[in-house]
Amino acid sequence: MQHPYQCIAAIESTAQGQASSHLLAACGHRLVLVDVNDSKIITEWFSAISTTNTAEAPENDDGERPKKKQKTVPPVKPANIIKLTVSPDQAHAVAVTDDKYVRVFTIGNGKLEEISQRCMPKRPCAVQVLPDNATIICGDKFGDVYSLPLLPTASEDVPMVADTALESATLEADEPAFKPSATNLTVHTKRNRKALEAQMQQKAFSAKKEPLKFDHKLLLGHVSMLTGVAYASRNVDGRDRGYIITADRDEHIRISRGPPQSHVIEGYCLGHKEFVSKLCLIPGTDLSVSGGGENELYVWDWPAFTLKRKIHLTDEVVNTGESNAEASRQADDGTMSQADSSKKDVAVSGMWIVPCPAAHGGTETALVVAIERLPMLLAIPVNQLGLPRGQDVNITTIDLGHAPLDLACIGDSVVVSLDAREEGQSRFQAIKLQEVQEQGMIGNVRDGEMEKRLACLNSYPTADASLDGKTLDDLLYNVGNLRKRRGWGDSAKEGDDGPDGDAGVDDVAED
């Protein structure tokens, strides 16, 4: 089995008047930089096996530690790269590894060099470098969005004098040495008394979290897992206004002001019936598109917080995809995958804006959508997104043979990394899109030239005897897991939030 590339990012710069294109590709714990013009790998980087115990402690969905202490120490593995992004000026790359580290690389002079690594309190789910090329915003599994300087400041633990960030560098430092939080006088209910007793007994109470030792600010937070964080700016009355748009597992899309006023929530784009997993801003317009656990995309006028329309991912599209997916899975390993049970459950796993020149030669773009595990992309010309409700939007299916994992644009070429696991299968496909005469139809051709240039990535040896399908699935496919298991609620259990002293005691009122 070979390891697919789970994240890719293009770097296109014109340093010293010379145009150059690079592709950064993450393959498990490896990060590879390819010079696209020379068609060769110029640097490799590996995440080291974490020596510290910073590997994500198993946390269940509720944000609590598991009920029973897990004694089994997970086998030490190098951390996988789970997010990859490039600064707008193309000078830095930021990678998130699944040991919760945000790692910054310089990519100048065709070299890839790790210059900092910062461990976040929770696993980051989304990262972006702001247009100032100096700030990283990073949303996490527990719903918080932090900003970090791209380049850590010289003296690491200067306490920040925050502007109006909600909390500054002293995050979590506000937990004083142990002192019971209440006295017997203030504790009046049986429940509170129990909680206090439990607290007193807890000798290891001081096992508190380390405050973050680097400059950071808490900008905003949801009480839900964040699935998308995007920075947007708009010109209003001649001035640029910055916004942070955040999406969560509880169907919300929130629009906050950008720093330094990120504590102000301007509004919400509400209407999703299932989790939101991807957000895509349409450049040059006030439109954004969101997708998640439904077979519809939502098109928003986000500054007005209103839904423009929905785009139905027709059953036809989705079903075709499913049968293809099954066919390819069967072809791959001869067995049916476990995804069969969730047949109708669409999970949007990617959305990108890509070049799609119009037939008459204009520079148009298309929205390209990936649905988790389906071996295809769906493409919609961006100029169709604003069509009024009731008017059908043309969706073109681009068959890939394998499920797409990530996408990057190099010039007009759309490079797609694929879940191609069998030794020798091509882990990349490059295509070019073009809008055809017929309104809204998109044609595509393979870009053999680009595929040749990326051949070095395909032959890059990543065979790993210990690699198994389950491990790969866990790394590559986690959007579907965001779905809530509805109807499992059991009111008898609602009070139960764990074995701790302050839960599970009946509310014995004394009146």
Add this chain to the structure above:
Amino acid sequence: MAGPAKKRQKREDNRQEGQMPQKKFYRQRAHANPFSDHDLTYPSCPAAMDWSQHFPAFTVAKAVSSTDALDNDHEHENIQQISQQVAVADIGCGFGGLLFALAPKMPKTLILGLEIRTSVTEFVQEKAKALRNQNGDSGLYQNVSCIRANTMKFLPNFFTKGQLEKIFLCFPDPHFKARKHKARIVSTTLASEYAYVMKPGGNVYTITDVEDLHLWMAEHFEAHPSFERVSDEELERDECVQTMRTETEEGKKVERNNGTKYVVVFRRLEDPPWP
């Protein structure tokens, strides 16, 4: 498993619709985990909420056009409208002592309790019905109701920007342990959500007998640029503060135990101009 079913049965045996409910049939474990999914029902957006179910006396003849900007789907055109919006929210209202004390004091204002525990919510709903029945002549208590909600996640599903004039956070669960602080109903990030649903000039009222939690709430609202602390003199002139001290279930228990009650109130400020 037999527990809740049996309880529900007993409840039904013991009273008829519209009769005063008895608390003992509605007890429920004290804590619900605010991070878990539960089996909550909530509107996808405020326009999708049918408030007429909760405030039938305020229902208006349908004449609302579907151009409501917040009606994102045009799916909610058939929802019964009411003549005014909820203006006061009691978050984590428990058995509703405060709600039923406030309702007759401000009969023209819609007051809503939000509670995460199912049976406790049902109790408050039943009690509201019973009180409406008993006060048919005066029309009192038509303005109070309760919904089951996890307010830490879903406040913006129920309320629009700037809708609420008052929010009460009375005797919130203390979550003593540091590891559980994230479960507290007050944090700086949640304060942004409270600010969002509040009208500038409106107040957030907090009360607790746990000093540690009191300091926590004061500190977190104070650190938030959308709020300013209301002076002690002003508190003493505010009738709501007195009601909150004496009419909440928890307030009464603390009274009996001669405990201390810590009150802090914060005013929602106008948003600053864009930089």
